[in-house]
Structures are given as C-alpha cells and as structure tokens.
Amino acid sequence: MSEKNQTNNNSVISLTLGILSLFIPFIGFILGIIGIVFSNKAVKEINTTNENGRGLATAGLICSIIGIILQVLAILGYVAFFSMTVVNNNG
Template sequence: MTPPARSNSKSVAALILGIASIVIPFIGFFLGVVGIIVSAISLKEIRVRGEQGSGMAVAGLICSIVGTVLYFVILALILIFAFAATDNNYDYNNYSNIIMEA
C-alpha cells in the first residue's frame, strides 16, 4: 500500500501570504510580491515532485496578485492626490492684495 502524497508546505505559505497581502494594509504590496514568488516556486515543486497542494498554491497566487494590484492602485492614487494637492499656482503672500483690489 502506498502512502498518500504529501502536501507541499510552500503552497500553504503561499496561500497565507496571498490572504495577508489583501488584508494587511501598508505592507500588503510587499507580501503580495513575496506571495507570487513563493507560489511560483511551490507550483514548480508540486509539478516536479508530484505532491498535493496545487489548489492552495493557485489560490495563493491569485490572492497575491489581487493584493499587489490593489495596493499598487491605492499607492498610485495617494501619490496622484498628493501631487495634485501640492501643485497650485497661488501666491498666498499676495492674497491680501487681491482682496483689497476687489
């Protein structure tokens, strides 16, 4: 009787990193990048060794990609709004002169 195939431990780590990349703010982008790398390594090991856990590895890959894209978009929006807020041509020193002329 043959023992059941082992589950790849990196696929579990990939799934945890993928979920954490969506849930944890601020460092979710970096967790997503690491999750993508671990998922790719896990899928390769599963294919070579014939282990179980490909579903967890794929789910971790998808969650990592979603988390990375999500926090990339959030970071891009923050930067766009920050630059838009600082890009003004008002001269606050001459504000009183404008009021007096009106």
C-alpha cells in the same frame, strides 16, 4: 502512498502571503511579490514530488497578483490625493 496525502508547505505559505497582501497596506506589495515566488516554487515542487496543494498554490498566486494590483492602485491614489492637496493649498 502517504506522500500523496501530504500538502506542499510552500503552497500554504503562498496562499497565506497572498491573503495578507490583500489587506496590509504598503507592505502588502512586498508580500504579494513573495507570495508569487512561493507559488511558483510550490508548483515546481508539486510537479516533482506529486504532493497535494496545487489549488492552494494557484489561489495564492491569484491573491498575490490581486494584492499587488490593489496596493499599486492604493499607492497611486495616495500620491494623487496628496499631490492635489499640495497644489490646492499652494495655489
């Protein structure tokens, strides 16, 4: 019965990485990918060990995906801005 009360560590790591991926520029892309990996690992472990933390793993997955999308948009924004700056300065 005590094992049911235990929270899966990978789900906590997944949520932490997912939240960090939202706020840390450029590195957040890598953190988001790692967060997705930990989330999938946590769900598999929760299914076999019956631990708590499925909600944390799901939240970590969602935050990681949103973090990756935001990072990609930010990178595209930087590229577009600096490419327009170079074009405007040369032309």
